[in-house]
Amino acid sequence: MKQITSMLLFLFMGVGLMAQQGKITGTVTDQVTGKAIPEAIVRVGTQQVVSDVNGNYEIGGLKYGEQTVSIIAIGFENYETTVTVSATPVKIKTELSSKTTAENERKGISEINLADLSTEDEGKGQNVSGLLHSSGDIFTSTASYTLGAMYFRVRGYDGENVAIYMNGINVNDAENGRASWSEWGGLNDATRNKESVNGINASRFSFGSLGGSTNIITRASMQRKQTKFTYSMSDKTYTNRAMFTYSTGLMKNNWAFTVSGSRRWGEGGYVKGVFYDAWAYFLSAEKKINDNHSIGFTMYASPTKRGQQGGSTQEAYDLTGSNYYNPNWGYQNNKIVNGELVLGEVRNSKVKNFHEPMMILSHYWNIDKKTKITTSLAYTFGYNGATAINWYNSADPRPDYYRKLPSYEYFISNHIPDQNVINLTTLAWQTDPKTSQIDWDNLYQINYRNNLAGKQSSYIIEDRRNDQQQLSLNILLNKELSSNVKFDGGLEFRKYKGHHFKTIDDLLGGNYWVDIDNFAARDFSGDTIKNQTDLNNPNRVVKVGDVFGYDYDIYTNSGLVWGQVEVSSDKIDYFAAANLNATSMWRHGNMRNGYYPDNSFGDSQKYNFLDGGIKAGITYKINGRNIITVNSQVMTRPPSVYNSFVSPRTRNTVTNNMVSDNVFTGDISYILRTPFLKARVTAYHTMIWDQNEISSFYNDDLATFVNYVMTGIDKVHQGLEIGAEVKASSTVSLTAVAALGNYRYNSNPIANISYDNGSQPSLTETVYMKNFYINGSPQTAGSLGVSYRHPNYWFFNANLNYFGSNYLDFNPERRTVNAVPYANPNDPRIPSILDQIKLDDGVTLDASVGKSWQVKKIYINLNLSITNVLDNTSLITGGYEQMRFDFDTKDINKFPPKYYYGLGRTFFLNLGVRF
């Protein structure tokens, strides 16, 4: 108690105001090389200077007392310290650690793009929102690097609420709003320079988004001059990674170049079948024309092929003895040698394959010392495909299809379960990979037999493509109106076309495929119109590379204008910003679908939206050590294309709720900065109204494929964020982070169920999901960390993490009146059908160790990080209830939920050589 009192006294010591003016002088150097760092931004209160070529700076005119000095230099970790200004000038020597070192110390996970870990299963997989890190804030960096590994999302926000910019160009997907970090995967060095904004704080490069925004700076002149080789080894997703980066820095001839490339590869990560085959390239060139004008060009891409993981049911996990069982792969080319089965090669049926080059041409114009205009013109194109098995009039080849599991014995109607069959099926699952995995050889033999009869392939691999083209223009103005008033504003235009279609990737030994609809051939036998995917080209015979199934384009055009004013003073900083956003979206069908001959071919109606938002924030500096900030924002946003077109594969129809959603958010933070303790506590409250959600699935009750459209979804995200960092000694620091969230649905949406084949009028039902939890992230999470840094450049880190209140994605159909037609309100079946499943809480421990050397002019760092040291393999990070529900028996176990488990113990070993 005494200690706390004295601590509080110490904290508020700075409250006493002094009118005198003092001075700080300092030097900024690289912690590893000892070299001076020029052009570092040093900020004290409202004053700001830049270090000279020798790393020196001087700031005068400061009030006596506690002052916070923050130093920002590109390529280095941000630095903050508190000093006491008095009549004697304060001298500070600052050694900045390079971002590489600091990130390596954090976690190996930082070196792996989180998107690499994401798994997808018919759009129901786990999505990772972007990695945001605003250095210096322990909560945000821990949430991103440490908790992010178990799919923790800051404030429970989906990726669509985090805006990602690449040299000023917004790279969030125009259809679903999410940025895909894998598009620049493997370019860690070249994309290391970032400016990040937490939440709805003021941003100098964009209006920003609910969950914050990050601008990755690709400018060659801003890249650290270096040649760097990195080799990494891991057992998470890829096995090997080799990267190199060469940056010239701004040369005497006023040119700057950065070239980077990488290769990530491996035949299987922690989850079997998840192979990796990725390249990456990055080229950035910049020419300084004169002091006012520079022109830069950047091009990059990460051509990647990788096998995906699929979630499965607990029964399949238990049968195979692993919570990392992956139903997506199987052995091909098995052989029988001397009566023994010799397994062939592992083949994954679900392969992501993309190459989406991005080109950015930028003009940097320093009109005067206080006015800067940055113009960027960008074009991205390429292909993005995901393969899957398709079949015609044949049995489902997926090994974990419910009829192939032992439990199916219990679900056959009018059938007494046969224990012998259950035992034999169980045994086959445990011992025969042709049962527990895809039996590729059998699929080939079937197709070969079809060839003999002149028939089409029964099974094929299709490639579901979304080839995007986007032209973007961004104009950014940064203007200092006076020493304490800044204006930032910009224009963002984009023109987008997403070409969605399927092609045949592999006929699996067969000769051809006929492009007719499998469902229609069954449901409307003899109907030669309905079964056509394209009436303009009926009964097409298609082969490898041919387009089939569906073919449509999604177009969006948007224009956005925004502006922000920031005013700072000794006591109070405040800002206000506004934006206005016009969006237009439409579909263009390239096929005339047999179900919808009049509503599928050509342009749909154009849907136009005008949206806007305002935000404002105040920072009140009680003194140099105690700060309170309050931010708030209201805005409307156009519905995402993804949740607007009911079934773009077949028709132009949109939801009957084509309106913008509405968002309100506010947060209040208390920030404490002392030399030995830095802490932040934030309370936030966000409300979102009137969203839509669309899913398509086979409905057992209606015995047909349906489009399930929920409209009028309201959400609330509220909670507390707490982060504290204690410098216990010059070598040891301790961190503690906690996120206490409550993310819920706040309405009972109306569901509109339409028959994908249009055979019946659509049905409407209310989904009783108010107060259900929003899934996709633990709502409670925490981490305790210790970090030891030896003066001889070696370090050790450990974090103990807790994850709780994570909920399973739920099937809305089970939360309707139809699902529980029981007269007795106490019927025990009711809660089993209605209640949302809460996943188990869990604890993980992460640790890393590393060392840096300098050999002449070569800097070497080696580090090893181990995630989930205690090998907790029972932590479910997410999953979903299957959309199939047996309305006859109401038995929820017939189509049980599918789960994803967080990886057990994995390692990441990294060796970097830099000169």
Next chain:
Amino acid sequence: MKKSITKIIGLFMLMAIISLGSCKKDIDKPPFDEPHFSVPAGATLKTIAQMKAFVGAGAVVIDSNWYIKGIVVATDESGNYYKDIVFQDTTGGFDIKMERYSLYNDYPLGQTIYIKCKGLYFSYVNGTHSIGYKGGTGIVTIPEILVDAHVFRDKFPGAVPTPVEITSATLATSDRYINTLVVFNKVGFTDAGSIYADPLYLLGGMTPRNFTDSLNTYTIQLRSSTYANFANNKLPNGYGSVRGILTKYGTGWQFCIRDLKDVYGFPIDNSSVIFSEPFTASLGGFTAFSVLGAQTWAWSSYGATMTGFQNSVNNDNEDWLISPSINLSAITTSAKISFSHAINKGDVANVQTNHTLWVSKDLVGNDPSTATWTQVIIPTYPSGANWTFVKSGDAIIPATFLGKPNVRFAFQYKSSTLESATWEITGVKVKGE
């Protein structure tokens, strides 16, 4: 500058070397394996006839190390069969029920298969032998997990055995052809124009549709599933051949085709129905006109019915059943009338003269004597000695009536005090193109 570019090129080359050989390559296609199976030592290969004889009229789980062998002759490819295929050897055939979809992928037509009988359930139900698995009370499908332990492929699929032709003379002794591929020639469908399987009949069940030979000496029940890919196709008119699997239910012959290719040789008919009167509830738009005699055409539950026989007395009659006006303005190629009818109790010798079909293009009102009539030949008459309905076949309307707006046709009935038949008519249709 030059140095930088050299460095850059050097780095790219280095990268290429690092990654050499680590490219993901495509996996080789598996070879097409010809399966080979022979009965293991110590086991006995039985013929299908021997197995049927062993099972008799009962049901038994086979306990002996026996195998049978046959060629697949019917599969589930079209959806008419479900979890069931049929195979035969030279002595007979079986259907075998397996808990698996799309069995045709595993056991296509012409595939030689061996069945390991031990542990399987052979049953005889209502005239047909089947192989399956012993469920709680009877035969069920062989569980998926056991299929590969009991059914084996031998060699690549080959030719399907030639179907045996069944005639009216051989049908009675055709039990040995049950569950084998057979063909009936010169047969016609009683319900021609109806769809093969009607979902209203019984969801998921088999819709019965009869076919008969042209002399109506036998009737076979064709059974088709609503899940068949031809369920919504129409049974053809006229006579042709029907190929498929012969089965029996009790004493009644039943039949399943595999797909539409099994129904062939029927006249190609592009015409559409322009008039239809089923006579299921009334005479519809038809007019009964009595020229002679007290008895008249009337509706009964058998259809449009006329008889000169009343109170055990034969009467003189001439009675017309006249259709409403039919517009053939748009019909330029051909038009034809078809119906089903039964004739009984009269003099068989007069069947074709007392029961005739006429057509007119100038009848105003309902008195046939005011118009000019042309006779249209009814191709098929019933025997006249029983109540069996037969299909009339297509009665061709002469070309002079095509393109005319007011065409009417009429059934003319005649009887005398010496004999009077009963004529029953249903399912009248006029088709044209």
